[in-house]
Amino acid sequence: MKADFVIPLNGLPTGKSVFSWCADKEFFGSFDNSDILDADIHVDCDLEKSGNYMGIDLKIRGTVTVPCDRCLEDLEIPVDELRKFSVKFGNEPSTVQETEEGERETVYFSSEEPALDLRQIVYDYTCLAVPMQRVHKEGGCNPAAIAHLSSESDEVKTKEIPQDNPFAALKDLLGQKKGQ
């Protein structure tokens, strides 16, 4: 049985091979600390093998759902990533090396495995495609959730600034003068 995100190396032909997989909620849920709540991601993998060289173009497209930083409601984020890397075998774990702009990255795989397992790479690249700031567009947040979340800090503010605050009175006076 063929496993998803795994490319068997035995009998892999020279030239181009194409694979495609889907990454869903269960896929992202299988990783620790994933804040991806839901996903509908299609992964297209174009592999080129030529002698000892092996290059992979990964197209990661679809949407992921993460909690909004402001209202904590579901926020759907489009993902459209194209990542190109060359495969090298060694004792290093499958990590991604830093490279110059436009250069093909090198990803190391264990030489003891009879297959390339791209699960971690698909996960990493998808997470990198999600922006650091995750908030709904202006006005898109759930107003009820916002009101609930900010109610505590409002109470504190009311306590700190009493109604008969002299500065507030001064502000009112200045405002009236300006208006005249």
Ligand SMILES: [Zn+2]
């Ligand atoms: Zn929101």
